[in-house]
Amino acid sequence: MTVILGIESSCDDTSAAILKDGVVLSNIIASQKVHEAYGGVVPELASRAHQQNIIPVVSEAIRKAGIGIQDIHAIAYTRGPGLLGSLLVGTSFAKGFAIANRIPMIEVNHLQAHILANFIKEPGVESRQPSFPFLTLLVSGGNSQLIVVHDYLDMEMIGQTIDDAAGEAFDKCAKVMGLPYPGGPVIDRLAKTGNPDRFVFNKPQIPGLDYSFSGLKTSFLYFIRDELKKNPDFIAENLNDLCASLQKTVVDILLTKLKKAARQTGIRQIAIGGGVSANSALQNAVHKEAEKSGWEVFIPRLGFSLDNAGMVAVTGYYKFLAGQFVGLDAIPFART
Ligand code: KG4
Numbered sequence: 465m466t467v468i469l470g471i472e473s474s475c476d477d478t479s480a481a482i483l484k485d486g487v488v489l490s491n492i493i494a495s496q497k498v499h500e501a502y503g504g505v506v507p508e509l510a511s512r513a514h515q516q517n518i519i520p521v522v523s524e525a526i527r528k529a530g531i532g533i534q535d536i537h538a539i540a541y542t543r544g545p546g547l548l549g550s551l552l553v554g555t556s557f558a559k560g561f562a563i564a565n566r567i568p569m570i571e572v573n574h575l576q577a578h579i580l581a582n583f584i585k586e587p588g589v590e591s592r593q594p595s596f597p598f599l600t601l602l603v604s605g606g607n608s609q610l611i612v613v614h615d616y617l618d619m620e621m622i623g624q625t626i627d628d629a630a631g632e633a634f635d636k637c638a639k640v641m642g643l644p645y646p647g648g649p650v651i652d653r654l655a656k657t658g659n660p661d662r663f664v665f666n667k668p669q670i671p672g673l674d675y676s677f678s679g680l681k682t683s684f685l686y687f688i689r690d691e692l693k694k695n696p697d698f699i700a701e702n703l704n705d706l707c708a709s710l711q712k713t714v715v716d717i718l719l720t721k722l723k724k725a726a727r728q729t730g731i732r733q734i735a736i737g738g739g740v741s742a743n744s745a746l747q748n749a750v751h752k753e754a755e756k757s758g759w760e761v762f763i764p765r766l767g768f769s770l771d772n773a774g775m776v777a778v779t780g781y782y783k784f785l786a787g788q789f790v791g792l793d794a795i796p797f798a799r800t
């Protein structure tokens with residue numbers, strides 16, 4: 465039997481999870497509301513909030529799992545990528561916990577964790593898991609990548625964004641429209657009653673399997689600025705159509721390269737991960753394509769697709785089985 469405590473603190477969610485032999489017993493997430501007023505994550509405030517949250521969140525995860533501290537065999541924590549000050553809180557906590565309880569530490573790559581979220585099992589829940597190799601579209605606030613997963617700990621990146629991430633495009637365009645942060649879920653909600661074909665935005669022409677979203681962000685900004693000059697109420701009068709049209713553009717961009725990657729690799733097991741995988745239009749588009757192209761689709765449920773420690777613990781579990789531990793001198797890394 466292996467019990468892992470997972471810790472996630474890479475951005476603005478403080479999370480702790482207990483995993484027993486691949487089954488998640490608890491997954492506690494404290495989201496930081498403090499950033500909403502600023503239209504984005506403020507790194508300094510995020511570090512402080514992690515410092516405040518980490519002990520209560522870990523205590524609650526252990527309590528909810530119904531285990532004792534002495535039952536934990538290893539602590540897995542997010543080493544990066546993410547905000548350095550935020551990562552330092554989780555890393556320092558992991559070191560203190562490992563020393564105090566004489567257990568090994570396992571470093572986890574945040575992106576790998578988003579992918580392995582597909583392997584989290586929940587007690588009493590029948591779960592479907594992809595088999596190897598499968599193709600993952602990883603889309604979050606910081607990344608947009610296409611990855612071939614050969615095994616739990618063997619992944620190959622075949623495409624990535626050359627500038628902004630898809631989530632960043634949602635968040636920045638939402639800000640232009642005066643919507644709160646994070647903008648992705650708000651756009652998703654407003655788009656439901658909007659016309660996706662009302663406005664047309666340019667799509668990037670990038671060769672290969674790479675993505676680009678900064679052009680879309682800039683053209684959206686200029687478009688809104690020009691329309692506001694003609695009509696100061698343009699945003700308010702067209703908000704739902706703007707959201708739906710923008711969302712359709714982002715989803716089209718994501719799908720085009722995903723389809724290309726599936727064709728090139730011949731892989732038909734498709735997983736989507738990262739915060740943007742929660743987007744309803746993206747999910748619908750992937751399911752529709754699955755029917756057409758015979759794909760089998762895997763999307764972790766919401767609690768495991770946004771930032772969470774369950775995915776860190778499950779990655780830690782496979783690294784534990786492979787004997788991959790890290791020393792107390794390990795430092796976080798902010799970038800991939
Ligand atoms: O994976 P995540 O929780 O954090 C990291 O970036 O690592 O992803 C957060 C991103 C934000 O950009 C947020 O706007 C986006 O995921 N997001 C969504 C939705 N839910 C979250 N974007 C579009 N539609 C959604 N429903």
